[in-house]
Amino acid sequence: MPALLFPLGLAALLAVAVPLVIHLMRRDELRPVVFAALRWLDPRPKPRQRIRFSEWPLLWVRLLLIAVLGLLLARPVLTAPLSDKPYVAVVPGADPKAAQQAAGEDAEAHWLTAGFPRLSDTPGAVGEVSSRLRQLDAQLPQGVKLTVVVPQTLQGVDAERPILSRTVDWRIVAGAMPAAQPVATKLPVLSLRYAPDRAADVRWFRAVSAAWQTPFEAAGADAALPPKDRVLVWLGSSDVPPAVRARVNSGGTVLVGAQTVWPASSQWRVVWRDATGTPLMEAQGEGRGQWLRLARPLGPAVFPELLEPTFPDQLAAVLSPPPSPARVEARDLIPVMGRSILTRPSEDLTPWLALLAAVLFGVERLLATAARRRAAP
DSSP states (O other): OOEEEGGGGGGGGGGGGGHHHHHHHHHOOOOOOGGGGGGTSSOOOOOOOOOOSHHHHHHHHHHHHHHHHHHHOOOOOEEEEOOOOEEEEHHHHHHTHHHHHTTTTTSEEHHHSTTBTTSOOOOOOOHHHHHHHHHHHHOOOOTTEEEEEEEEEEESSOSOEEEESSSSEEEEEEEEEEOOOOOOOOOOOOOOEGGGGGGGHHHHHHHHHHHHHEEEEETTTTTOOOOOOEEEEEOOOOOOOHHHHHHHHHOOOEEEOOTTOOOOSSSSSOOOOOOSSOEEEEEEEEEEEEEEESSSSSTTTGGGGGSSTHHHHHHHHHHSOOOOOOOOGGGGOOOOEEOOOOOOOOOOOOOHHHHHHHHHHHHHHHHHHHHHHHHHO
């Protein structure tokens, strides 16, 4: 059924009065022709008070074009018709017999996977369970009873219980979800910018990049900044330049040395400690990015971890932490009811209306050109 995502856009339909006014003001030019047969008529005939529009095809095309543009602003969509039957979602790994019993005869049974295929079909990609639940909750009409059949152990969940718009019949049966494919951690790529008095510290990061087998770049502090997908290492003894700070605010990661001048702040958190618990590196967010700061100067005397063979792996774990395991017991993920989701699966009609508007605009140009030619002397 049709719906509007931005109904206020229909206010643009008031602009249909513009073509009407233009066509009322544009009258066909009357040219007097004098000939003898009319000289005995009244020279002052009373004009008829009647509204007359000229160029009717052009007027209708312009009115239709403005109506289509008004609908475009209102963003029309077609919502998919959904059944009001009870819905049973089955997580792969659950006992199929128990799932069939939970579904019954009157309920719609589907896999809780991509596309929500029927229980009799092959399940699609599992993905993240909580996200699938939220998506399903958004698609089902309000008031439809939802039953979710889950195995005892779940994979691929986020850190909190999902909050849905309805109460869920959460049925735990025997079984376990298939283990998710491990996500490979991408090693960072380092780019250094250093002051002349910190040139000796470059060797440590060059050795780390060699151990990672990743590209490495080092340049002076006045060189252009590297691409944002690289980790910028700033080794200086003064304040951080505004360009580096702007990089962090826009989503970049910058690692600064212990000698960098930094305002006092209580927002730093320790992200790396040595064997005795003494901080080695701290982190602080700013804007959309993150600052990392070494807690000690780079030197074996005060930073003996530099000489350990595990130093590159430990630094990589800080710069690109691996994803945390997402294996939980099903009883710890029972959804709670807390909000109303108004979204519905829909087909956006904007591209089709945009195409129609382009066609109407082309027709309007052709008709307007023809009208000007007819009006030319």
